[in-house]
Amino acid sequence: MILLSVGTQLPFDRLVGAVDRWAEARGRDDVVAQIGPTTYRPRALQAFAHADHDRFRELQAECALMVSHAGTGSIIAAMELGKPIIIMPRDHRRGEHRNGHQLATLREFGTRQGVYPAEDEATLVDLLDRADSLQGCPCLTPRAPADFVAHLAAHVRAPSPPTLVRRIRNLWQGSTISGQVGPWN
């Protein structure tokens, strides 16, 4: 099963349309697609707009190949699950996103093992045609590196005096608990 996803916020019909036409031309009926808020009606895809988070994670675990926009969620999930993933970036110049960060994501992640960048529809179709030869790379544990976590934990646990707002609130709560009432009661 091939799993296509475009994220929840915006449509990405250029990618959905390309995969749909490919699936129709090749007679593939095993392409499941999360297509977001769009008016596009796929002909060959088993499509839905959104899925519950945990259910979607199950689909990601079941599929043989992921195809997605260049969102870090899908890429990280693929790396955690060891699935090959084809990514096509949203192009903000075509109004597909608010800015060009997916092009930057493609540059940063496109060279990693198991990640197959498709800058345009032709490359995408080419990659889909040799789907069976694409290899995933189970190179990520589900937790961040220990030193990042340790640094963050140090900030979380750093002793800090209560903020001004907190001190005022504590004063107020103290007075209400002891039975006094505020001026507006």
Add this chain to the structure above:
Amino acid sequence: MASWRTPFVADVAMAADRQADHDGGHGLDARPLRVLLVASAGGHWIELTRLVDAFAGCDCQFVSTACGMTPPLGTRPVIVVADTARDAKATILGAIRGLWGAFRRFDPDLVVSTGAAPGALALYVARLFGARTIWIDSIANSERLSLSGSLVRPVADLTVTQWPEVAARHPRLRYLGQIL
């Protein structure tokens, strides 16, 4: 004024709860740190779940924008708030209302977000409630800080980027490594 009176009733109830916690606990310091963790569904959420070990031992309440999520730490069900973005101004009020309710019920000591827009709003609400704040910019923002990240810098006690080049360009921006 009725709408102003209710928060304080809730505050009293919350304070009474805490008093009960203290009585059954080990003195005033027994109460675990209350942490509100906010991330939109998708990549922001995955980045947050990869970091939860940093909050072990804390009382964690997660907030996101989609249904059907299992909290990666603790047992409090994930609170769902409306998703919003800078080009969808109508949904901002809905997101703020949802966040306000979450703050009223949970009253966190610390608010942490990995993005996006609802997380940024949460850090502003946190200031009004007197909570400390941490912003962790997504690994997707490899060339510049995200718009949300730039907007929360004035109210974030700690702003983290995952790219040393971005940290080098902004004073007070911290680089702690990457979540991968």
